[in-house]
Structure formats: structure tokens, C-alpha cells
Amino acid sequence: xxxxxxxxxxxxxxxxxxxxxxxxxxxxxxxxxxxxxxxxxxxxxxxxxxxxxxxxxxxxxxxxxxxxxxxxxxxxxxxxxxxxxxxxxxxxxxxxxxxxxxxxxxxxxxxxxxxxxxxxxxxxxxxxxxxxxxxx
Numbered sequence: 001x002x003x004x005x006x007x008x009x010x011x012x013x014x015x016x017x018x019x020x021x022x023x024x025x026x027x028x029x030x031x032x033x034x035x036x037x038x039x040x041x042x043x044x045x046x047x048x049x050x051x052x053x054x055x056x057x058x059x060x061x062x063x064x065x066x067x068x069x070x071x072x073x074x075x076x077x078x079x080x081x082x083x084x085x086x087x088x089x090x091x092x093x094x095x096x097x098x099x100x101x102x103x104x105x106x107x108x109x110x111x112x113x114x115x116x117x118x119x120x121x122x123x124x125x126x127x128x129x130x131x132x133x134x135x136x
Contacts, residue, residue, distance in 0.1 A: 003039060003134070005032035005075040007093070009067050019066040026059060029091040029106045032075040036089070040130040052124065054110040057086060065095065065103040072096040073103060079135040085120050086111045087131055 007028050015021040034044060037054070047053055067073060073095050081088040091106040114121035123131075 003032075003036045003077040005035050005077065007031075007073045007075060009069055009071040009073070011069050014069055019068055022061070022063075025061055025063075025093065025104055025106060028075055028093065029059075029108060032077050032091055033089060033108070033110075036077040036134075040134055042127060042130060050124070051115045052121070052127075053113045053115060054087075055113045056108060057111040058109040059106060060108075061104055061106045063104045065101050067093075067095055067103050074100075079131050080107065081109075082123070082128060082131050082135065085122050087123065 005028075009020055013020050013024045033054070037043065073093050076092040076094060078090045078092070079087065080090045086109055088107060088109045091108065092102060093104040093106070095101045095103050111120045112123045112127070113119070
């Protein structure tokens with residue numbers, strides 16, 4: 001399953017080189033992750049109710065093209081790995097157009113965090129099942 005999240009590049013996201021400043025890619029990926037998890041039934045309110053969070057453990061970004069003001073892109077989110085207390089999502093940022101162009105790939109590992117114990121925790125069984133269903 002591939003989940004897609006739309007992005008419209010704003011002028012406020014542009015740096016002196018005339019392209020999107022690099023930190024905005026991580027912000028977009030966070031937004032895409034939250035929309036993806038919400039689509040699986042694990043939106044922010046469910047996290048709060050279950051005293052769990054998915055926190056960034058590691059992130060890597062590879063840029064292959066630039067995005068400019070008023071470009072539109074889609075962030076395709078794919079479950080890449082499911083561990084015992086973490087999971088990894090691959091976010092592919094595709095610029096829209098007649099011929100879509102891969103602008104960046106962000107691979108982010110999230111750790112499952114228990115907010116009451118203030119420590120990492122094993123993935124909840126139902127959350128793991130939702131991730132596995134999205135991966136199929």
C-alpha cells in the first residue's frame with residue numbers, strides 16, 4: 001500500500017538559492033507521517049489517549065531535484081521496516097507535472113515511546129498489525 005500526502009511549496013519555505021530550504025523536507029515528512037498514521041486509525045488523539053508517541057530516532061535525506069515556489073508535490077509514504085519497538089517509513093517526495101520527478105527520499109526510523117514511563121516501549125500489537133496491513 002502506498003499513501004500519498006500533497007504539498008504545495010510556499011514562498012516562505014524558499015532559501016537564498018531559490019529552492020526549498022532543507023529543513024522543510026523534514027517538516028513535510030512529519031505532516032505526511034501523521035496523516036498516514038491517522039489514515040491507519042492512529043491519529044494524534046489516539047496517541048495521546050494511549051500514552052504513546054512515535055518519535056524520530058534517525059533520519060536520512062537524499063535530494064535528487066529541487067522544488068521551487070508554487071511547485072506541487074506528493075509525499076508517498078511506505079512502511080519499510082517494522083521492529084520490536086521501532087518502525088521505518090520511506091517518504092518519497094515527487095514533484096508533480098507531466099513527468100513526475102523524484103525530488104527527495106527521506107527514510108525515517110521512529111521509536112515507540114511510552115509517555116508515562118518516559119521510555120521506549122514495544123510496539124502495541126494492534127499498532128503493529130496496522131503497520132503490517134499497510135505494508136502488504
